[in-house]
Amino acid sequence: MSTALVEPVDDDLWSAIGDPTRRRMLDLLLAADGGTATSLSRQMPVTRQAVAKHLGVLDRVGLVRGDPAGRERRYRVDDAQLARAVAQLASVGSAWDARLRRIKRIAEDIQRARPE
Amino acid sequence: MSTALVEPVDDDLWSAIGDPTRRRMLDLLLAADGGTATSLSRQMPVTRQAVAKHLGVLDRVGLVRGDPAGRERRYRVDDAQLARAVAQLASVGSAWDARLRRIKRIAEDIQRARPE
């Protein structure tokens, strides 16, 4: 009955996907199967430098990996790490969901337990 | 084939639950069925004022609601809004998951389609 049953949430990983711009970038990278700072910035309302910084963050937590390809640096999503992130989303979500259900159930029990 | 099928993500709501401290606070509020800035701060490694600011944020997006009770202000989680947040987590998660599966499937198809 401890929350230790759920895989502990990696705050770095979570906050990496917590930023809306970075989520958008991950979407774009998944859709196009990779991209560069410049190519991403052209599909988003921020500058290339901002995108580059975000790519740095995503790289640091292992969600993307970028290696040089000619004169550009191509980034791709690391499937395994993104899968971990998805698992954490699901984990936190289901934990809250369980608590909500449990509270609702307790409330119903209380209602039911006093017909006086 | 548009991402418009998924309920659009509310960036305010998302970034509210994006902060690890605020997630922790929600956990505590759910576990104890409510609490005050002071009571929460005693169970966390941050000051009351920091907690108070976070409660302000959570209040603004409707995840918690606080009303005065004697000399303290008691906050409780808004079940419906937290349920919305959980839904968004699930939504983003499953979108990514779908993309991962799709990509993996395409990759397998490519593998399979060239026995030459």
Place this chain on the structure above:
DNA sequence: TGTCAAACGCAACCAATGGTTGCAGGAGGT
């Protein structure tokens, strides 16, 4: 009833971060 402790709200301040502009450098195409 008068005093005291506890909880609150507000303000000033600091560090980290998401964003910008500007600029120098290296790799490719013609």
Place this chain on the structure above:
DNA sequence: ACCTCCTGCAACCATTGGTTGCGTTTGACA
């Protein structure tokens, strides 16, 4: 050889998560 394009680095700005400090309300209790 040149010109273009993409990259990386630096300076700078605004927002935000965090702190300390202080004044105010309010419940409790002698």
